Amino acid sequence: MKSKLVPIAALLAAALASPATLAQKKYDPGASDTEIRIGNTNPYSGPASAYGTIGKTITAYFKMVDDQGGINGRKINFISYDDAYSPPKTVEMVRKLVEQDNVLFVFQTLGTPSNTAIHKYMNMKKVPQLHVATGASKWNDPKNFPWTMGWQPNYQTEARIYAKSILQTKPDVKIGVLYQNDDYGKDYLKGLKDGLGDKAAKAIVAEVSYEVSDPTVDSQIVQLQASGANVFFNVGTPKFAAQAIRKAYDIGWKPVQYLNNVSSSIGAVLTPAGLEKSVGIITTAYLKDYSDSQWANDPAVKRWESFMKKYYPTGDLNDSSNMYGYTVARTLEQVLKQCGDNLTRENVMKQAASMKGQYIDTLLPGITITTSDNDYAPIESVQMQRFNGKRWERFGEVMGN
């Protein structure tokens, strides 16, 4: 009984001693004078475990932030659980984070199905579901889901940009699409079709899909070649994208190649596929690529490299997911800095939705983060680039939707 009274007495004493500071500071569960608790789920095991490195990078990043004194004097307690990319597990773990660990908000929960599973719950509980790690377009819906916000450019927008470019450069186009048979692949396909408009039915001559569990996509590439396509839209994750590029080259199929941004890493995709086999590939980007020699002396990339070496030494420097995790963690750091001492859930959402042209230095030059009350899509622009055998050459304007 006695021990229970001590904190109450301390609180009373504090309240009497400093009424002014108490009035300024506002906290919701998960925030205090010393700590901000943030929840997260990531697939550390299971079919999508390659993405688990994002959670590890973010954990490492906040470790560094804490070592440097935290944000506005508060330590970041980043609690990340494994959901194995299974939606029921995500529901269970997120409920644990919200109801038991009492986090202020959840951040970067990964995967479209996993985030769909908790979408209603978060908005009913009025707990922010911030900067989710998926490129689906539905996270930008502040009217119906004011507590959910995406971060990266969405897949459909990106695919529409390719469609525009294809229509401009090739009049008699015949497109062959390779896509992963899930929400991610289908979003790209839909974006492409939307972008092509009424020309879609004629322009797309072949659509072939693969499953994440497939060993290779060789037969799919042969099928695409046989369709007579002269443009290849490659919607694969790194391993499959690399296989596709190599196979197309090896069987002598020479279409114009569009590669989805997810697989634009030189180190993880083009090098294994063969740099000489990748010449001419077109993609879009919004992040700097460590394995691209044009950023070799870039101070921001250097800082990232030394962060990786000190705080996440087992992380692969060539894996663009690690640059992604770092950049999104820095976005959150900015949001929390703006929150100041008003750490309520409402204010976190408000600050996340009031970024005006914020530049994070690991984004490509010219790409900034802008949000508002009715714009919950932080990064909306990308830039097109073409591979010259050594590095990506950016061309054209920074494009948005």
Added chain:
Amino acid sequence: MTRRASIGVAVLLVIACLLLPFVVSNYRTFQFTLVLVYAIALLGLNILTGYNGQISLGHGAFYAIGAYTAAVLMDRLGAPYWATVPAAGAVCLVAGFLFGLPALRLEGLYLALATFALGVSMPQLLKYHHLEKWTGGVQGIVIAKPEPPAFLHEAGLRMNSDQWLYFFALTVAAVMFVLGWNLLRGRVGRALIAIRDQHIAAEAMGINSALYKSLAFGVSAMYTGVAGALGAIAVQYVAPDSFTIFLSLVFLVGIVVGGLASISGALYGALFIQFVPNVADEISKAAPWAIFGLFLIGFVYLMPTGVAGAVRMLLVRFTRKGAK
């Protein structure tokens, strides 16, 4: 244990089950709801594998069919949630029986492979684009959370939807367990076990082996389907990624750890598959499944007849001492 003592234990257990959601947090209540769901699914698999000796590596598929039946009925046809549970059971009974007919020709490992094929193909079938307008494709279906019925509120019983869902699952589980107990302790249960132990002798005694085996398949699938429907309602979401082959394997792990051919084993197994992965994740982020594997080896090594078998042995030892 004397009869009076066992009744005492049972009464205590029932009281504990009834009080549980008022003692623990909503999040824990949700977890225990999942335990009940898994227990029903494991009892179903146990009827097939434990009692009848047919190994299934694909029961996740029936769980998925049950879950999708419930979700589609609620989402597209506006059916009330409670009505979807028996519907899911009926659909799975038929699906299981039909799958059981050709599977009759397969024995042991070959049956395991056939069911494995079912389990491994299910997520892709659910993504099939001609079914998309029903299944929602890869995006799945979001289900509204059931609220406690109005008559409870009028009667002055206030509970939130998590607590209500727990009691709903508890009621369904109780019904399913009583049904299972009735089925297995009598003629049917003995026939199933006889087929498992020596099917030629069983047939010589006049047991229609083919019929019983496909019935076992159907009933087993029905249990798992009921569990799937309950699970979908509890999680409020179904998607193909929820029902990977891993789910089927976890079910098999559950019945072996809980205790083959044991009704109470289903409950122990459910507790294991619900909580041990979380414990493992807390011990090591880097290799949670390696830790899970250690637990598994430990359990199998220390309790070769499952938790139910170990509990039975302890009880026997305890009562013998008491008798002296």
